[in-house]
Amino acid sequence: MLVKIPAAALYGVYAYPVSVEVNLSPGLGYAIVGLPDSAVKESRERVETAIRNSGFSFPRGKIIINLAPADLRKEGTAYDLPIAVGILAASGQVERSAWDDVMVMGELSLDGSLMPIRGALPIAILARKRHMRQLILPPANGGEAGVVKDIAVYTPTSLREAVAFLSGRLTLSPVFVDARALFAQQQSQSEVDLREVKGQWQVKRALEIAAAGGHNILLIGPPGAGKTMLARRLPTILPTLTLEEALETTRIHSVAGLLRDQAGLITQRPFRAPHHTISDIALVGGGNYPMPGEISLAHNGVLFLDELPEFKRQVLEVLRQPLEEGRIVIARARFRVEYPARFMLVGAMNPCPCGYYTHPTRACTCPPGAIQRYTARISGPLLDRIDLHISVSPVETSALTTLAEGESSAEVRARVQQARDIQRQRFGDIPNLYTNAQMPPKLVEEFCSLGEAERRLMENALNRLQLSARAYDRILKVARTIADLEGSEAIRAEHLSEAITYRTLDRASWGL
Numbered sequence: 107m108l109v110k111i112p113a114a115a116l117y118g119v120y121a122y123p124v125s126v127e128v129n130l131s132p133g134l135g136y137a138i139v140g141l142p143d144s145a146v147k148e149s150r151e152r153v154e155t156a157i158r159n160s161g162f163s164f165p166r167g168k169i170i171i172n173l174a175p176a177d178l179r180k181e182g183t184a185y186d187l188p189i190a191v192g193i194l195a196a197s198g199q200v201e202r203s204a205w206d207d208v209m210v211m212g213e214l215s216l217d218g219s220l221m222p223i224r225g226a227l228p229i230a231i232l233a234r235k236r237h238m239r240q241l242i243l244p245p246a247n248g249g250e251a252g253v254v255k256d257i258a259v260y261t262p263t264s265l266r267e268a269v270a271f272l273s274g275r276l277t278l279s280p281v282f283v284d285a286r287a288l289f290a291q292q293q294s295q296s297e298v299d300l301r302e303v304k305g306q307w308q309v310k311r312a313l314e315i316a317a318a319g320g321h322n323i324l325l326i327g328p329p330g331a332g333k334t335m336l337a338r339r340l341p342t343i344l345p346t347l348t349l350e351e352a353l354e355t356t357r358i359h360s361v362a363g364l365l366r367d368q369a370g371l372i373t374q375r376p377f378r379a380p381h382h383t384i385s386d387i388a389l390v391g392g393g394n395y396p397m398p399g400e401i402s403l404a405h406n407g408v409l410f411l412d413e414l415p416e417f418k419r420q421v422l423e424v425l426r427q428p429l430e431e432g433r434i435v436i437a438r439a440r441f442r443v444e445y446p447a448r449f450m451l452v453g454a455m456n457p458c459p460c461g462y463y464t465h466p467t468r469a470c471t472c473p474p475g476a477i478q479r480y481t482a483r484i485s486g487p488l489l490d491r492i493d494l495h496i497s498v499s500p501v502e503t504s505a506l507t508t509l510a511e512g513e514s515s516a517e518v519r520a521r522v523q524q525a526r527d528i529q530r531q532r533f534g535d536i537p538n539l540y541t542n543a544q545m546p547p548k549l550v551e552e553f554c555s556l557g558e559a560e561r562r563l564m565e566n567a568l569n570r571l572q573l574s575a576r577a578y579d580r581i582l583k584v585a586r587t588i589a590d591l592e593g594s595e596a597i598r599a600e601h602l603s604e605a606i607t608y609r610t611l612d613r614a615s616w617g618l
Contacts, residue, residue, distance in 0.1 A: 107198075108196070109128045109195040109205065110125050111125070111188040111205055112210070112236070113125070113126045113173075113185060114229045115178055116181070116225040116228065116361055118396070118444055119445060119446070121228040121232040124173055124174065128192030128195070128196045130165055130168070130197055135169070135170075136168075136169045137169075139171070140172050140175075141179050142173060143182070146173070146180050146182070146183075149214075152215075152216065153186055153189050153190045153214060155216045156190060156216060156217070156265055157194065159216060160265045162265075162269070165196070165197035169196075173185065182223065183213040183223070184212060184213060185211075187210050188212075190214060191265075191272065201274070207238055207240060208272070209229070209232075209238045209242070212244045218264045218265040220262065220263060220264060221244055222246035222247050222363075224362070225360050225363075227356055227360040229241070230243075230251035230252075230254040230259060231357075233257050234254055234257045239257070239258065240258050240260060241257055241258065241259045245263055247261070248261040249281070249365075250356060250365050251281070252281040252370065253353070253370050260281070261278070285371060288370050289352055296341075296374065299339065304512075305501040306332055306498070306501065309332075310513075310518075317344050317518075317519075319525070319542040319543050320543040321584060322429070322450060322452070322493055322494070323451075323493065323496060324452075324453040324454070324455065324495045324496065326457050326495060326496065326497050327498030328461050328463075328464060331501075336498070337452045337454060338379075341374065342519070343518040344408075344450075347373060347406060353371070355372045355375075355405055355406045356372045358398050358445070359372055361397075362397060362398045364403070376403060376407030377410065378403050378410065379411075380400045380409075380411070382412070386421045390402075390436070392438075396441070399434070399445070401428050404447070405446045405449055407449060410452045411454070413454065415455050415480055415481070415483040419483065419485070422485070422488055425451070425491075429451060432538070433447055433448070434447045455484075458472045458477045459476055464497060464499065465500070489611060490580075493580045493583060493608075496610065524591075536549075542583050542587045543583055550582055556597060560598065563599050567606045580609065581602065581606055582597070582605075585597045585605040
């Protein structure tokens with residue numbers, strides 16, 4: 107007897123339809139075909155043991171399982187449940203006349219209980235697109251799949267419950283998550299706030315500008331100056347996620363298997379802070395079975411690289427494409443996967459190897475040339491993609507108890523949102539352009555035009571401060587953001603002057 111169970115395969119951040127075909131015939135043998143990986147091949151032992159421990163009989167005969175289409179890679183343990191259900195249906199232990207309206211996915215433990223899988227959200231989106239009436243998933247995946255409308259998501263706890271439900275002997279309630287209500291409830295929750303940072307008014311101002319224009323930022327300062335503390339509060343002043351962005355971000359984390367315990371939606375912007383020993387594959391994604399890397403997990407959020415010069419050069423260089431294009435393409439001999447990677451880069455570094463070159467009270471002990479060699483670990487092309495270089499000085503210990511609290515994250519975020527609204531109107535007809543930082547040179551000329559006085563100021567700054575040529579466009583973009591924060595249509599001299607102060611590493615005198 108032949109039975110076909112609808113299922114799905116993950117490829118990148120999307121799911122594609124798969125048909126689990128189970129044929130039971132006289133003879134001996136058990137085979138799985140259709141380009142399965144080792145985890146799928148090992149399902150035989152899990153499925154057989156789970157069937158027996160669930161009170162069913164494992165049929166005798168020749169069992170052929172085909173995962174169609176045969177030219178699409180099938181990975182992971184999510185095919186355990188459809189294979190087990192197909193075997194039981196082919197042997198007459200599941201009473202169901204048609205399978206075209208139900209999609210089944212799940213991993214089986216040896217006692218027959220259902221274990222969570224990766225990619226439940228894209229699988230649910232595929233099921234709705236394929237007009238499935240029911241989707242069977244493990245209980246731990248119900249929350250993320252339940253946000254998808256127009257499909258009934260059922261979460262039996264075991265193979266026995268799944269068979270009873272499919273046979274009509276058990277009634278289960280579908281899982282439904284009100285995405286908009288959940289989104290509104292959790293959107294403003296945050297464990298940190300910008301008002302907790304004492305002092306550092308200039309750095310807070312720079313973070314506000316970076317958030318308003320989507321600019322990448324580099325914090326340079328001695329140990330204990332508060333670089334990490336400031337960076338971790340950047341997501342709290344970014345505009346809140348839209349529902350579409352939340353679904354897009356949740357899909358990536360779902361594919362990576364990072365959603366558990368009934369988590370429905372990611373409602374806050376991601377903050378990823380990988381260690382400097384990370385490999386290039388772990389950062390951008392890939393591997394034998396391609397998975398999203400840190401830059402994709404930071405999509406619509408912040409990627410924080412602390413101790414930036416300590417990262418391997420080849421690791422930092424792979425950031426150049428996603429910083430420009432907002433995506434990463436992983437190409438191998440047999441496949442090509444694309445992951446979204448539109449994030450804000452925040453780097454932090456000491457000014458020198460000993461860390462105290464810019465410290466107000468401690469002397470730097472680095473030998474001549476050490477500072478230049480240290481900063482040279484970050485290549486010019488990567489620095490070219492970082493708009494703001496901010497010098498961070500430590501707050502005096504005596505001032506920590508006397509300084510008044512600053513503005514809250516909500517107050518700063520309101521101004522950032524207004525500036526983003528201005529940019530949205532400015533770039534409304536241009537595809538894939540949302541912030542000032544993303545402007546190509548042609549649009550910089552159009553939207554960042556200068557008056558005669560501002561042009562002279564810019565020429566004098568480039569000559570007197572010996573700023574590099576690559577700083578020119580970056581200064582104009584940052585000045586455009588500062589003007590947006592003030593609601594000014596024109597870039598004025600004070601906007602340019604402030605933007606010029608944020609190019610620390612471009613000054614020829616740095617490190618001398």
